[in-house]
Amino acid sequence: MELITGVWQSLKAVRERAPLVHNITNYVVMNNTANALLAVGASPAMVHAREEVAEFTAISQALVVNIGTLSPDWVDGMRLAVHAARQRQVPWVLDPVGAGATRYRTATATELARHAPAVIRGNASEVLAVAGEAGATKGVDSTHSSEASLDAARQLASRLGTVVAVTGKTDYVTDGERMVAVDNGHALMARVTGMGCTASALVGAFLAVESDAVLAAARALAVLGLAGELAAEQSKGPGSLQMHLLDALHTLDEATVRARVRMR
Amino acid sequence: MELITGVWQSLKAVRERAPLVHNITNYVVMNNTANALLAVGASPAMVHAREEVAEFTAISQALVVNIGTLSPDWVDGMRLAVHAARQRQVPWVLDPVGAGATRYRTATATELARHAPAVIRGNASEVLAVAGEAGATKGVDSTHSSEASLDAARQLASRLGTVVAVTGKTDYVTDGERMVAVDNGHALMARVTGMGCTASALVGAFLAVESDAVLAAARALAVLGLAGELAAEQSKGPGSLQMHLLDALHTLDEATVRARVRMR
Amino acid sequence: MELITGVWQSLKAVRERAPLVHNITNYVVMNNTANALLAVGASPAMVHAREEVAEFTAISQALVVNIGTLSPDWVDGMRLAVHAARQRQVPWVLDPVGAGATRYRTATATELARHAPAVIRGNASEVLAVAGEAGATKGVDSTHSSEASLDAARQLASRLGTVVAVTGKTDYVTDGERMVAVDNGHALMARVTGMGCTASALVGAFLAVESDAVLAAARALAVLGLAGELAAEQSKGPGSLQMHLLDALHTLDEATVRARVRMR
Numbered sequence: 001m002e003l004i005t006g007v008w009q010s011l012k013a014v015r016e017r018a019p020l021v022h023n024i025t026n027y028v029v030m031n032n033t034a035n036a037l038l039a040v041g042a043s044p045a046m047v048h049a050r051e052e053v054a055e056f057t058a059i060s061q062a063l064v065v066n067i068g069t070l071s072p073d074w075v076d077g078m079r080l081a082v083h084a085a086r087q088r089q090v091p092w093v094l095d096p097v098g099a100g101a102t103r104y105r106t107a108t109a110t111e112l113a114r115h116a117p118a119v120i121r122g123n124a125s126e127v128l129a130v131a132g133e134a135g136a137t138k139g140v141d142s143t144h145s146s147e148a149s150l151d152a153a154r155q156l157a158s159r160l161g162t163v164v165a166v167t168g169k170t171d172y173v174t175d176g177e178r179m180v181a182v183d184n185g186h187a188l189m190a191r192v193t194g195m196g197c198t199a200s201a202l203v204g205a206f207l208a209v210e211s212d213a214v215l216a217a218a219r220a221l222a223v224l225g226l227a228g229e230l231a232a233e234q235s236k237g238p239g240s241l242q243m244h245l246l247d248a249l250h251t252l253d254e255a256t257v258r259a260r261v262r263m264r
Numbered sequence: 265m266e267l268i269t270g271v272w273q274s275l276k277a278v279r280e281r282a283p284l285v286h287n288i289t290n291y292v293v294m295n296n297t298a299n300a301l302l303a304v305g306a307s308p309a310m311v312h313a314r315e316e317v318a319e320f321t322a323i324s325q326a327l328v329v330n331i332g333t334l335s336p337d338w339v340d341g342m343r344l345a346v347h348a349a350r351q352r353q354v355p356w357v358l359d360p361v362g363a364g365a366t367r368y369r370t371a372t373a374t375e376l377a378r379h380a381p382a383v384i385r386g387n388a389s390e391v392l393a394v395a396g397e398a399g400a401t402k403g404v405d406s407t408h409s410s411e412a413s414l415d416a417a418r419q420l421a422s423r424l425g426t427v428v429a430v431t432g433k434t435d436y437v438t439d440g441e442r443m444v445a446v447d448n449g450h451a452l453m454a455r456v457t458g459m460g461c462t463a464s465a466l467v468g469a470f471l472a473v474e475s476d477a478v479l480a481a482a483r484a485l486a487v488l489g490l491a492g493e494l495a496a497e498q499s500k501g502p503g504s505l506q507m508h509l510l511d512a513l514h515t516l517d518e519a520t521v522r523a524r525v526r527m528r
Numbered sequence: 529m530e531l532i533t534g535v536w537q538s539l540k541a542v543r544e545r546a547p548l549v550h551n552i553t554n555y556v557v558m559n560n561t562a563n564a565l566l567a568v569g570a571s572p573a574m575v576h577a578r579e580e581v582a583e584f585t586a587i588s589q590a591l592v593v594n595i596g597t598l599s600p601d602w603v604d605g606m607r608l609a610v611h612a613a614r615q616r617q618v619p620w621v622l623d624p625v626g627a628g629a630t631r632y633r634t635a636t637a638t639e640l641a642r643h644a645p646a647v648i649r650g651n652a653s654e655v656l657a658v659a660g661e662a663g664a665t666k667g668v669d670s671t672h673s674s675e676a677s678l679d680a681a682r683q684l685a686s687r688l689g690t691v692v693a694v695t696g697k698t699d700y701v702t703d704g705e706r707m708v709a710v711d712n713g714h715a716l717m718a719r720v721t722g723m724g725c726t727a728s729a730l731v732g733a734f735l736a737v738e739s740d741a742v743l744a745a746a747r748a749l750a751v752l753g754l755a756g757e758l759a760a761e762q763s764k765g766p767g768s769l770q771m772h773l774l775d776a777l778h779t780l781d782e783a784t785v786r787a788r789v790r791m792r
Contacts, residue, residue, distance in 0.1 A: 028558040028574050030292040034457035039502050043405050044457070045362065046292050049335040052366035059365070071577040071601070073335070098573065101587070102580035141571050191778060193562035193572070238567050239774030246503030250455065294556040298721035303766050307669050308721070309626065310556050313599040316630035323629070337599070510767030514719060 003180070003218075003264075008257045010210045010219045015041030019061035019208030022090075023201060024048045024078050026068025026097065029194030032242070033064075033201040039249035040223065042205040048077045054084035061208035063092035064201050065117075067099075067108055068194075075108055082115045091118035091207040095200035100129030113160060118213045120156070121165040121200040124149035131156040146172055154179070163213040167199055171221045173214050180218040183262035184225025186232035192242050199224050222261045227252060229260070267444070267482075267528075272521045274474050274483045279305030283325035283472030286354075287465060288312045288342050290332025290361065293458030296506070297328075297465040303513035304487065306469040312341045318348035325472035327354055328465050329381075331372055332361035332458075339372055346379045355382035355471040359464035364393030377424060382477045383437075384420070385429040385464040388413035395420040405454075410436055418443070427477040431463055435485045437478050444482040447526035448489025450496035456506050463488050486525045491516060493524070531708070531746075531792075536785045538738050538747045543569030547589035547736030550618075551729060552576045552606050554596025554625065557722030560770070561592075561729040567777035568751065570733040576605045582612035589736035591620035592729050593645075595627075595636055596722075603636055610643045619646035619735040623728035628657030641688060646741045648684070649693040649728040652677035659684040674700055682707070691741040695727055699749045701742050708746040711790035712753025714760035720770050727752050750789045755780060757788070 020043045025033055030046050037044035047056040050073070057063050063085045065078050085092040094117040096109030109130050113120055120130065123142035131152040146168030153164040158176030165173045171182040189195045199221055206220040207213060230252075231244035284307045289297055294310050301308035311320040314337070321327050327349045329342050349356040358381040360373030373394050377384055384394065387406035395416040410432030417428040422440030429437045435446040453459045466484040474480040494516075495508035548571045553561055558574050565572035575584040578601070585591050591613045593606050613620040622645040624637030637658050641648055648658060651670035659680040674696030681692040686704030693701045699710040717723045730748040738744040758780075759772035 026574070027291050027555050028562050031295060031457060031559060034292050035502060035506075038455045038457055045365075046290070046333055047362070047366070048333060049368065051336065052368035055366045055368075069574055069576060072579065098575070101573075102575075102583040104577065104580035104583075191566045193559060193566055235775075237775030237778035238563060239771040239778075242563075242774075243503035243507055243771055246506075247499075247501030250501035250503075291555050295559060295721060298556050299766060299770075302719045302721055309629075310554070310597055311626070311630070312597060313632065315600065316632035319630040319632075507767040507771055510770075511763075511765030514765035514767075 004258060004261045006215055007219045007222050007261050007263070008254050010206050010216065011040070011223055011252065011257065013209035014205050017209055018043045019205060020045065020059065021062045021064060021201065021204045021208065022047060022057050022060035022081065023064045024053070024074065024081055025064060025066035025197060028068060029197040032194045033198050035246055036198045036249060037201055037205055039246045040202060040205055048074055050076050050080055053077045053081045057081045057084040057090055058088050060090055062204040063090055064095065064204040065092060065112060066095035066097055066197055066200060067105060068097035068197060070105065070108055078112060082112060086116055091213070093117060093200050093204045093207065094120045095197060096120065096122050096126045096130050097197065099126045117162050118207050119163045119165055119203050119217045121167065121203055121217065123196060124166055124168055127156065127164060127166050128152050142168065146170055163217055165203065165217045165221060167196055167221060171225065173218045173221070175214050178214050180214060181264050182218055182221045182225060184222050184229060186228045188232045188235065188238060188241050189228045191238040218263060222263050223249070223252065226257065226260055268522060268525045270479055271483045271486050271525050271527070272518050274470050274480065275304070275487055275516065275521065277473035278469050281473055282307045283469055284309065284323065285326045285328060285465065285468045285472065286311060286321050286324035286345065287328045288317070288338065288345055289328060289330035289461060292332060293461040296458045297462050299510055300462045300513060301465055301469055303510045304466060304469055312338055314340050314344060317341045317345045321345045321348040321354055322352050324354055326468040327356035328359065328468040329356060329376060330359035330361055330461055330464060331369060332461060334369065334372055342376060346376060350380055355477070357381060357464050357468045357471065358384045359461060360384065360386050360390045360394050361461065363390045381426050382471050383427045383429055383467050383481045385431065385467055385481065387460060388430055388432055391420065391428060391430050392416050406432065410434055427481055429467065429481045429485065431460055431485060435489065437482045437485070439478050442478050444478060445528050446482055446485045446489055448486050448493060450492045452496045452499065452502060452505050453492045455502040482527060486527050487513070487516065490521065490524055532786060532789045534743055535747045535750050535789050535791070536782050538734050538744065539751055539780065539785065541737035542733050545737055546571045547733060548573060548587065549590045549592060549729065549732045549736065550575060550585050550588035550609065551592045552581070552602065552609055553592060553594035553725060556596060557725040560722045561726050563774055564726045564777060565729055565733055567774045568730060568733055576602055578604050578608060581605045581609045585609045585612040585618055586616050588618055590732040591618055592623065592732040593620060593640060594623035594625055594725055594728060595633060596625035596725060598633065598636055606640060610640060614644055619741070621645060621728050621732045621735065622648045623725060624648065624650050624654045624658050625725065627654040645690050646735050647691045647693055647731050647745045649695065649731055649745065651724060652694055652696055655684065655692060655694050656680050670696065674698055691745055693731065693745045693749065695724055695749065699753065701746045701749070703742050706742050708742060709792050710746055710749045710753060712750050712757060714756045716760045716763065716766060716769050717756045719766040746791060750791050751780065754785065754788055
């Protein structure tokens with residue numbers, strides 16, 4: 001029950017404080033993640049160039065780094081932003097999209113993971129790849145269940161001193177010792193591109209208002225999962241789901257959070 | 265009344281002539297601005313590479329330059345396009361997204377502003393930054409009311425011989441002497457990413473059919489604001505607003521324009 | 529009748545096999561095409577960097593190359609991916625967006641077309657430009673009817689040993705000898721950006737399950753056209769069309785395909 005009270009408190013805090021969330025993310029989802037951050041009450045900005053990225057991180061309340069459509073120039077920007085985030089103690093989230101699919105992707109994710117992200121958020125295949133396990137992957141979609149990666153997630157979190165969030169049918173968040181499971185969500189969400197990227201962006205917003213990274217990540221995932229369920233109830237397919245999801249993030253109220261969040 | 269008659273005339277002209285609007289804009293909003301331009305009746309294209317940008321500007325009826333996700337290669341493309349626009353007398357719009365947030369952004373916006381844009385369209389913080397005033401900003405969202413930037417907007421317009429449009433709760437358009445205010449719009453629009461970018465894109469389309477840049481900008485902002493109001497009436501949140509907005513731009517008719525545009 | 533039975537069989541195969549479709553496409557439509565591929569049942573990924581593109585093509589079941597927002601770095605990535613596709617016999621689709629509008633665009637499209645795409649999918653102006661005919665174009669929209677390009681399409685297909693699909697009011701697919709026409713579609717689809725790009729992406733998904741490229745392309749275009757018709761029946765404008773289109777791609781059933789596909 002305390003767990004669920006916290007979900008509402010963090011959502012309320014995001015809406016009241018409208019934290020500036022700096023995103024270096026992929027081309028596919030920039031629009032969605034910006035809209036999801038706005039819908040939840042945060043103030044998103046997408047800034048990637050070497051020339052300005054550190055300066056921008058320094059004025060932000062959280063940083064989200066997503067390697068979905070990486071290239072060397074962008075990775076340079078990511079490095080500078082991460083460096084600035086550590087210096088200024090801005091919490092940051094790593095989304096290792098497609099880690100395991102190519103050597104470049106795995107190497108970049110692994111390198112960035114060493115720079116003290118507050119949270120690493122990925123699907124099971126991505127988490128296995130960052131953990132150094134030979135995880136097969138199919139492009140950017142996971143070929144493993146969340147559960148299959150839990151040992152690796154726990155060990156990765158302990159080794160790097162970070163929090164690892166594995167999303168799937170059930171989402172799991174661990175710092176190596178604690179483990180929170182979130183059962184909200186709907187299968188149709190997997191038919192909309194960038195839902196994982198949106199999860200990572202929302203984790204960033206919640207980190208800006210909640211310093212316990214396990215709680216911040218779990219709450220963000222619960223809010224997204226619940227908004228997805230509410231959206232799915234009104235949707236005929238993935239097109240309408242995406243629209244209703246933004247509406248649900250914007251209108252989600254305390255009673256619904258208390259009645260429907262499933263976290264343990 | 266004459267002001268409002270002109271709104272409809274310009275919208276009708278955009279629909280009839282379908283001007284080719286060349287956009288160099290940011291990754292976040294490309295899809296939205298292309299769709300808004302199509303919905304209003306224009307023919308959008310996004311072209312940014314040094315290798316072709318000048319050639320493309322030369323066949324266009326308007327150019328829109330938006331620095332939302334700038335980097336050196338893109339700024340080079342912007343410079344070449346602006347140069348071609350001036351040579352061919354293609355009217356162009358500058359959207360100085362996030363000017364004031366970083367030195368790189370402020371410097372780029374200030375440099376481009378000196379190259380005779382027909383219209384500079386920004387929020388109050390951005391306009392203050394381009395005008396050289398120490399305007400605090402929060403990422404890409406304004407921390408000032410439109411009204412707080414009106415003196416700076418007027419002076420900037422006079423100094424550069426351009427038109428400045430400051431958007432916010434009320435939108436203002438000035439050439440340093442004339443000042444037109446547009447009261448259309450809805451608060452929910454600020455919860456959809458890139459609404460300001462869409463405003464700039466529509467200003468481009470209207471400049472292609474109306475040479476008086478004060479009128480072109482004010483009319484475009486009135487059409488967008490009115491479409492936003494119509495959309496908000498049917499929307500439960502920012503997701504549905506975005507969808508209904510495109511529908512409203514597409515279906516907006518003379519009677520609605522005459523009944524509901526509020527311009528002074 | 530046999531033609532139409534095949535449409536359903538291929539759609540069913542895409543849903544069952546969920547082929548990984550590697551896209552190197554433009555910034556404007558990445559989100560739409562990823563969502564359309566997910567809605568139809570495929571597994572999309574957008575990967576463009578020289579550092580990983582060949583490795584990614586090698587694990588994919590189809591490759592889609594779209595030059596909508598090209599630049600030299602991206603063209604290098606396209607070349608490497610196309611090379612890998614040929615080596616691994618991964619079928620690939622070329623979408624020569626805006627060919628004819630600038631020399632850079634025409635040259636890039638013409639060069640890529642020589643590397644054995646399974647299908648070239650464009651509007652009439654683009655196909656004329658790739659065929660080397662002096663086709664006037666207006667930005668990225670066609671200034672010709674599909675019919676006006678049929679001779680060029682046939683000759684281009686024969687000369688390159690490929691299949692050419694020209695989309696417009698009626699879509700035509702030819703390998704230089706056979707010619708299949710698809711009459712599905714709706715005028716409102718042209719008011720949504722990237723509908724042609726979505727067509728090319730779906731052709732990629734269908735090539736992954738059907739080796740006869742004429743049939744694969746015609747079936748993909750029929751599915752998209754039919755989904756567009758179904759969407760248009762429920763839409764007030766281009767905003768709602770885009771949403772309903774994704775829902776329709778996701779829910780399209782055998783009875784509707786059999787009743788409404790118009791292919792000859």
